[in-house]
Amino acid sequence: MKGLKIIVAVKQVPGTDEVRTDPKTNSLIRQGVPGILNPEDRNAVEAALCLKEKHGAAVTALTMGPPEAGDVLEEVFAMGVDKGILLTDMAFAGSDTLITAFILSRAIIKSGRFDLILCGRHAIDGETAQVGPQIAGFMDLPQVTYAEEIVLEKGFITVRRDLEDCQEWVKVKLPAVVTVTSRINRPRYPSLYNVQTACDGSLLTTWGAEDLKVPASMLGLDASPTVIKKIFEPDHKKRGEIIPGDEKEMAASLIEKLKGVNVI
Amino acid sequence: MITLIPENCNACRQCTYACLYGGIVLEGKTPVRTDSCTGCDACIDICKTGAIVSSGQNIRLGHDIAEYKGVWVIAEQRQGHILPVALELLGKARELADIRETGVTAVLLGDGVDKSGDLLIKHGADRVFIASAPFLGSYRTSPFVRIISGVIKEHRPEIVLFGATAMGRDLAPRLANSLRTGLTADCTQLEMSADDGVLLQTKPAFGGNIMAAITAANHRPQMATVRPGVMQPVCSPSRKGDTVFLDVREEHSDTIVSILKTVKKKQSRATLEKADIIISGGRGLGDSKGFKLLKDLAAVFSGQIGASRAAVDMGLIDHDHQVGQTGRTVRPCLYIACGISGAVQHLAGMQSSDIIVAINKDPKAPIFQVADFGLVGDLNRIIPEIIEQLK
Ligand SMILES: Cc1cc2nc3c(=O)[nH]c(=O)nc-3n(C[C@H](O)[C@H](O)[C@H](O)COP(=O)(O)OP(=O)(O)OC[C@H]3O[C@@H](n4cnc5c(N)ncnc54)[C@H](O)[C@@H]3O)c2cc1C
Numbered sequence: 001m002k003g004l005k006i007i008v009a010v011k012q013v014p015g016t017d018e019v020r021t022d023p024k025t026n027s028l029i030r031q032g033v034p035g036i037l038n039p040e041d042r043n044a045v046e047a048a049l050c051l052k053e054k055h056g057a058a059v060t061a062l063t064m065g066p067p068e069a070g071d072v073l074e075e076v077f078a079m080g081v082d083k084g085i086l087l088t089d090m091a092f093a094g095s096d097t098l099i100t101a102f103i104l105s106r107a108i109i110k111s112g113r114f115d116l117i118l119c120g121r122h123a124i125d126g127e128t129a130q131v132g133p134q135i136a137g138f139m140d141l142p143q144v145t146y147a148e149e150i151v152l153e154k155g156f157i158t159v160r161r162d163l164e165d166c167q168e169w170v171k172v173k174l175p176a177v178v179t180v181t182s183r184i185n186r187p188r189y190p191s192l193y194n195v196q197t198a199c200d201g202s203l204l205t206t207w208g209a210e211d212l213k214v215p216a217s218m219l220g221l222d223a224s225p226t227v228i229k230k231i232f233e234p235d236h237k238k239r240g241e242i243i244p245g246d247e248k249e250m251a252a253s254l255i256e257k258l259k260g261v262n263v264i
Numbered sequence: 265m266i267t268l269i270p271e272n273c274n275a276c277r278q279c280t281y282a283c284l285y286g287g288i289v290l291e292g293k294t295p296v297r298t299d300s301c302t303g304c305d306a307c308i309d310i311c312k313t314g315a316i317v318s319s320g321q322n323i324r325l326g327h328d329i330a331e332y333k334g335v336w337v338i339a340e341q342r343q344g345h346i347l348p349v350a351l352e353l354l355g356k357a358r359e360l361a362d363i364r365e366t367g368v369t370a371v372l373l374g375d376g377v378d379k380s381g382d383l384l385i386k387h388g389a390d391r392v393f394i395a396s397a398p399f400l401g402s403y404r405t406s407p408f409v410r411i412i413s414g415v416i417k418e419h420r421p422e423i424v425l426f427g428a429t430a431m432g433r434d435l436a437p438r439l440a441n442s443l444r445t446g447l448t449a450d451c452t453q454l455e456m457s458a459d460d461g462v463l464l465q466t467k468p469a470f471g472g473n474i475m476a477a478i479t480a481a482n483h484r485p486q487m488a489t490v491r492p493g494v495m496q497p498v499c500s501p502s503r504k505g506d507t508v509f510l511d512v513r514e515e516h517s518d519t520i521v522s523i524l525k526t527v528k529k530k531q532s533r534a535t536l537e538k539a540d541i542i543i544s545g546g547r548g549l550g551d552s553k554g555f556k557l558l559k560d561l562a563a564v565f566s567g568q569i570g571a572s573r574a575a576v577d578m579g580l581i582d583h584d585h586q587v588g589q590t591g592r593t594v595r596p597c598l599y600i601a602c603g604i605s606g607a608v609q610h611l612a613g614m615q616s617s618d619i620i621v622a623i624n625k626d627p628k629a630p631i632f633q634v635a636d637f638g639l640v641g642d643l644n645r646i647i648p649e650i651i652e653q654l655k
Contacts, residue, residue, distance in 0.1 A: 019470045028474070097447070098440065102284050109281055126469055126476075128449040130437035133405075137441025138281055142520045143405055145434045158524065163430040165342070169524040176521075213309045218284045225446030225483040229464065231476045234608060240620070240636040242627070250639045251649040254621065257637055263541075263598040263619050264565070264654075 004057035004152075005114045006048045009104055009135065010041040010076060012069040013125045021231055028231065037072040040120030044180050045076050046187040047150055048118050055152055058082050060111060064092055064103055070204065077203050078190030085111060089208035094221025097126075101134030103219065106212040108139065116157070117177045121146060132179035142176045148183040265303040266316050270294045273315035279307035286444050288316075300444065332484035335361040336421040338412060339372040339384055340403075340431050346372070346380055348537070349427035351387040351497035353490060357425055358388035358498060360456045360463070364422070367391060371415060373408055375401030381507030387497055390505045399514040402526070403431045405438055407518040413442045415510065421485045422461050425454075428489035436489050446480030447487045452494055452612075463488070472589040472612040493537045493593035494616075536585065541567030541598045544587055544614070547574035548603015548624065548643060555580045557647045558602060564654045570594065570614075572604045588613035602643045606631025623647065 015036035020029050037045075048059045061076045063069050064087040073084035087107055095103060108114060117136075122129035129145070136143035148167075149160035161168040162181055209219055217223060243250050243257070258264045266288075275293040280286075287301030295315055307316050335357040339350035350370070357368045370389040372380055374396060381392040395411055416424065416439070424439075426432035428450045440447035452475075453466035463486045465478045480486045536542065543562040549555050555575075562569050570587045571580065587594055589609040599617035604610060606622070606629055614620070615634050622635035623643045632638040639646055 014470070019473055021474060097437070098444070099284070101441070105281060109278070124471065126449075127467075127471075128437075128447075129433050130440070130447060130449060133434060133437035134441045137438050140277065140280070143434070143438065144521060146430055161430075166526045166528045168526045170521050171524055172521045213306075214282075215304055215306050217304055218306060223284065225444075225480045226448060226478050227481070229477045229479050231469075231474055234468070234472065234475050234611075240632070240634075240638055242632065242638040242640060247641060247645045247649045250641065250646060251653050254637055254639060254650065255653055258598065258619070258621075261619060 004051065004055055004116070005112075006051060006057050006059045006116045006118060007108055007111070007114050008041070008044050008048045008059060008061045008076070008081070008118045009131065010045065010061050010063050010072055010120070011038045011123050012036070012063065012065050012072045013038045013123050021233055035068060035071060037075050038120055038123045038125075040122065040180065040182050041072075042120070042187040043182050043184050044118040044120045045079055045081060046185045047147075047180050048116075049080050049188070050185065051116075051150070051152055052080070060085060060114075062104060062107055062111075063087065064095075064100060064107075070206075073204060075190060078195045079188055080191070080194055082203065084204045086204060086206045087208075087212075088206060089219075091209040091216045091219045094224060095219065096224035096226040097128050097130040097134055098226075099219060099224045101131050102138055103212065103214070104131070105135050105138035106214055107207060108135070110207070110212060115174045117141070117175070119177065119179045121179045121181045129179070132177055136177035139177075142172050143178070144170055144172060144176060145179045147178050147180045150178060150180070150184070266297060266301070266305060266308060266318065268295050268297060269315050269317065271315075272313045274313050276312075278310045278312070279316055282307050282310040284444065286442070329482065329484045332420045332422040334366050334369055334419070334421045335364070335423045336369045336371060336416070336425065336485070337384075337389070338424065338426045338432070338435070339370045339380075340427050340429060341372065341374045341377055341380070344374060344376045344380070346383055347427065347429070347492070348497070349429060349490070349492040350384070351499075352492070352495040353425045353427065354384060354388035355498040356454060356490070356495040357423075360423060360454065363456045363458050364461055366422070369393065369419070369421065371412060373400045373411060375399075378509070381505070385505035385507075386499050386501055386503050388503070392505065392507045393510055394507060395510040395512045397512055397514070399518065400512070402523055403435070404518065404521055404523065405434055406520055407512075407514065408435055409438045409442060410515070410518070411510065411512055413439055416443060416485060423463055424485045424487045426487070426489045428491040432489045436487060440487050443485065443487075445483040445485060445487060446478075447489070448478045448480075449489050451488045451490050454488060454490070462486075468589065468612055472608045491593050493595050496595075536568055536570060536587070536592050536594055539568035539594070539596050541565050541600075542570040542587070542594055542596045542614075542617070543567045543600045543602070544570035544572065544604060545575050545580070545602045546572035546604030546610075547578065548605075549575060549580060550603075550644075552580065554603065554644065557644065557651075560651055561600070561602070561647050564651050565598070565600075567596075567598070567600075570599075572607075572610050601631050601635070602647065604631055605629045606634065 119132035367390040370384040448465040545558040
């Protein structure tokens with residue numbers, strides 16, 4: 001095989017689970033919430049770098065988002081990624097998973113030959129786990145999801161998948177799309193040496209809609225089949241009663257009440 | 265609008281990738297425009313050999329959403345046994361179909377599943393498509409997508425539901441891609457608008473901190489995955505329906521991913537979803553002594569043991585017992601939460617239990633907001649008292 005070429009699709013996500021909504025505008029409060037590299041995308045980057053160390057490979061990271069999303073590319077350069085492509089354009093805004101995968105797949109095709117596309121299983125914001133398989137769909141490639149081990153051998157990969165009730169080993173010829181779970185590895189820390197090389201900006205390419213030769217009608221919110229109608233915080237309604245008394249009395253009246261509603 | 269000059273085509277497939285709508289496909293080595301072409305001309309720029317040229321007209325075809333009818337469930341099986349989530353989805357599908365005055369169809373692929381139609385019909389299907397063949401015994405993306413997208417394209421359902429299982433979450437996005445339609449993952453609520461058939465799909469995001477209500481009003485089918493344990497099955501033994509067998513054959517492309525082996529995980533997992541009574545413990549158990557109390561309580565109730573993530577992280581119990589956003593979704597008749605604060609991520613997995621009891625020493629713990637019966641106090645004193653009185 002010629003030099004292995006690996007593409008990793010990564011996403012910048014809000015850096016906390018404590019996101020809140022603004023009840024007036026019905027939208028996410030993003031202010032003050034730092035963007036981070038999506039955790040399982042970091043595992044995907046690590047998986048690519050492990051393959052690079054073992055077999056030799058050029059690793060390109062690809063992200064779509066606002067210009068700030070370029071931060072996650074700086075971060076993966078510091079881990080050892082060779083090149084980065086930032087897809088940013090107002091026309092991309094509001095893209096759902098189908099359109100996002102479409103844009104990413106157009107960029108992958110434009111970036112030239114590749115052997116393996118890696119993605120994190122899901123992103124912690126939308127939690128859809130859809131983009132990986134959708135990229136595979138647009139490019140007519142085989143997909144392997146839930147990977148917890150990837151072994152490369154003579155143009156094939158063997159992947160161990162972590163499923164609900166079993167582990168499954170599958171073999172697939174490259175090129176292919178693989179989505180990885182956090183069980184696959186422990187991502188390395190960024191290294192100072194890499195940080196220095198990363199800083200001069202020479203690793204980064206930025207593309208917009210025109211570079212991808214895609215008409216605006218196929219992009220963004222208008223082209224996306226799914227639309228978010230509303231976001232809200234889950235309402236956990238108060239429904240019950242506090243049982244009074246000391247331990248003895250509480251226990252006794254609980255048992256009585258449970259008998260009363262026929263659960264014991 | 266495009267005109268095709270097949271003689272110029274070198275079958276590089278670039279045009280098929282360039283089209284968002286599946287409006288151009290390759291049949292053998294010949295490019296063919298399909299009904300989905302919207303006339304946007306995006307493939308013209310991509311074609312380097314001059315096989316696609318502009319015909320000068322610009323018309324939008326697109327598809328007529330009124331032609332799409334019926335609610336479908338893609339039923340999952342393991343070793344020929346239908347998974348409970350398939351029956352739960354049928355319960356919901358029946359409800360949605362009744363609102364739209366339309367039918368419910370189940371699609372089942374597997375090996376030796378010829379006789380499974382009946383079970384699906386009893387749980388709400390009017391019609392069952394079955395493809396039963398050895399090559400469909402274990403799920404593989406390629407043949408499942410090929411066969412299911414084939415029947416969907418032929419029959420045009422308005423809604424297609426999948427379990428949010430490893431299979432469903434591998435299959436559904438690939439199918440949504442092949443149908444170029446919308447998909448919502450992990451829905452906890454589905455509501456149908458009776459007049460226009462738009463499905464309002466509600467799903468948690470950001471680890472359950474936020475709920476998003478999503479529609480795909482202009483696309484069909486509308487597709488969603490739903491977690492096991494969220495919907496409720498309804499069984500009527502007297503229901504009648506039709507079973508239709510699909511004639512399927514393995515194709516070369518199906519073998520592109522080959523399964524080398526599978527190893528079963530040790531089985532403690534699946535039982536929690538089926539349990540009638542779950543006794544769950546959290547960080548408040550403190551240590552293994554508290555955990556022993558929990559086990560004793562579970563024994564007198566003949567219940568199964570559940571846990572919060574904190575209890576799992578403390579090493580008190582295996583992750584298979586974790587309830588919540590990143591664990592199991594359960595719906596027992598009785599859920600007793602001991603020393604669990606009631607973080608949204610935990611609530612996401614248990615709040616539709618019939619009766620919830622909370623034992624916690626902090627009267628402000630959010631778990632009391634969802635509890636039917638709250639006991640404020642030290643679990644180390646309350647639990648022994650309950651055990652004592654029940655014996
Ligand atoms: C992305 C994400 C996903 C997550 N997924 C899940 C999930 O699937 N499931 C899950 O459970 N969590 C999940 N969590 C973690 C969740 O946010 C909480 O941290 C976790 O549920 C807390 O567990 P706990 O209630 O046992 O512990 P704590 O929040 O520490 O609560 C312990 C409670 O015990 C009470 N207590 C202490 N001692 C006693 C005593 N002697 N007697 C009585 N009461 C006592 C305290 O008052 C307190 O309320 C997730 C978090 C994130 C960020």
